[in-house]
Amino acid sequence: MSSAAPVGVFDSGVGGLSVLAELRRAMPHEEYLYLADTAHVPIGARSDEEIRDLTDRAVSALHARGVKGVVVACNTASAFSLSHLRARFAIPIIGLVPAVKPAVEATRSGVVGVLATPGTLRGTLLADVIRQFADPAGVKVLQAVSRELVPLVEAGQADSSETQAVLREVLSPLVQAGADQLVLGCTHYPFLAGSIHAEFGNCFTLVDSGAAVARHTRRVLAAENLLTARTETGKVTYLVTGDVDAARPVFATLVSQNVHNEDHTPAAASTQAAPLRIEHIHT
Template sequence: MTASAPLGVFDSGVGGLSILAELRRALPGEDLLYLADTAHVPYGARPDDEIRTLTDRAVTALHAQGVKGVVVACNTASAFSLGHLRARFDLPVIGLVPAVKPAVQATHSGVVGVLATPGTLRGTLLAEVIREWAKPAGVQVIKAVSTELVPLVEAGQADSERTRAVLRDILTPLAQAGADQLVLGCTHYPFLAGSIRAEFGNTFTLLDSGPAVARHTRRVLEGRGLLSGQTAGGTERYLVTGDPRTAAPVLTTLLARSMHNGTQDHRAALTPRIETIQT
């Protein structure tokens, strides 16, 4: 494990590209190796043991590729797998925690919404941050869950009428309850920001954990002497466990949207090279 090795980034699908974009902004000189388990997405409704097994297999595959650390860019996988992964692998494993703390600190109404997958709601991380930050502050946390949203994003339909209908159905109760902050508790959900704002305007301030996990990743790599030392020119590689021809159009679209904050960049405009991997 050397400082010149790539940093691994794992998600069940394309949602982790929202984290990849924040990592690129925080670590412009690092080579990033992104693995999407598109053969098994979504994870949210799967049994707990299966989530752990799939996550372990993905991180094992990244470890075999020689990465110097792994960011588990999946809220559901983080909720069930971090302790196991850190005990099993001798490299930094960084996970996601739903952005409840900044939501609690920012709310004026005293009501915060959390939009998450069934898996994230079952896991312990969300309950822990609610107990640590929301309850002492007297902030009410209302949870919204859907099994449809991740597949819609994976299918390239983040801005579709069906997606907006699902969001209307599950978020209207939060708006009616006075929530002014909405925690996006899945890495796919930042790609729904346009649809949420189209339906609800400025009702909610949207928060996700991407910027915080990118800053934390930089601190961890620096603390272990694993920063590459380069300040620009980092590369990206993309691995999928499913059909790369299916993943390519959605991955290309979401990269162009997220990787460079909407600015024109030749890398964002090109179709990325996607390789198949078995986990």
């Protein structure tokens, strides 16, 4: 495998753009293929087997394009597919783990909230990290779930009044229970930071795994001697399984944002030449 090959990034939709932004900070010279399975988003309510199948098809498509590794930038896909993917593909496969550990270490109230999709809550990864990190520390973990938030982000409505109403409904019980850390258990959810703060002020510190995944990906590629030797900023090609024209304005908005600045509100990210390189792909 050539170190000049691109890094593949997969999500069911636009949520993985939050992880891509962190990858580009950690490895700005790499080139990336970002595949969004917009024809099937959201996947959180689908069956376990269907989630595995859609993820397998997407990673297969990236593999066929010659990527040197794949970041599964989707909590739900990671929860159901990592073992299968690693057994099938002879390239590094990096997945997401809900950021419960840093939330447990940071909490002062002893109560941590997790905002996730139905699929992530159904999988084993979240239960495993709660058992590994929260239970021994005596930290209570409260879970909140919504089927509406991912479609709202996909529709470019992350800051809408409708989104804020949904967040108010699902997160108010966590505030009432004293949660001071909120784990964003879906890569779409960092794009909700502005709406969460608009509704709840500084009740929560928002915690997600994007930066940690980017650091881990860099370590994995370095260990395999797969880091690029390029010195110029790498390019990104965006691949979507759904309608390119429908995806373009949402991608353009979210790519231009940085969901990891100090106050957790969107800000300018690394520069991407316009127009975006968005292509349709069958998986």
